[in-house]
Amino acid sequence: MKVTLAAVSWSLLATSGCASWVPASPPLARDLEPKPQKLLPRQSGNGTSGEWPYGPLSTRGRDIVNSRGEVVTWAGLNWPLSGETMVPEGLEHKSAEAILDDIVSVGFNSIRM
Numbered sequence: 001m002k003v004t005l006a007a008v009s010w011s012l013l014a015t016s017g018c019a020s021w022v023p024a025s026p027p028l029a030r031d032l033e034p035k036p037q038k039l040l041p042r043q044s045g046n047g048t049s050g051e052w053p054y055g056p057l058s059t060r061g062r063d064i065v066n067s068r069g070e071v072v073t074w075a076g077l078n079w080p081l082s083g084e085t086m087v088p089e090g091l092e093h094k095s096a097e098a099i100l101d102d103i104v105s106v107g108f109n110s111i112r113m
Helices: 002-021 096-105
Strands: 058-060 063-065 076-078 110-112
Touching: none
Parallel strands: 076 110
Antiparallel strands: 058 063
């Protein structure tokens, strides 16, 4: 009887302790999700002639701001490149312009390649 009581006591202690020490991560707050921003028409060019809207960017305290003083929020994604050729993935299925339109439509404004 002592062995059974000890085994039951041990199993209760072991199972109750395991469940309590494992930290549970809180769900993501709604304000951390990418937010759709005001869409600006895409402009052609290489960006050297000052045509980028509201550039150049600068810092004000801890924020990045545009030339109008508005805080710029970066919402980026990674666009993987294919092996040694370093061609962006997905171009065999859609044009680069169509892929960029999809990226902008869900609220992203920067790409890491």
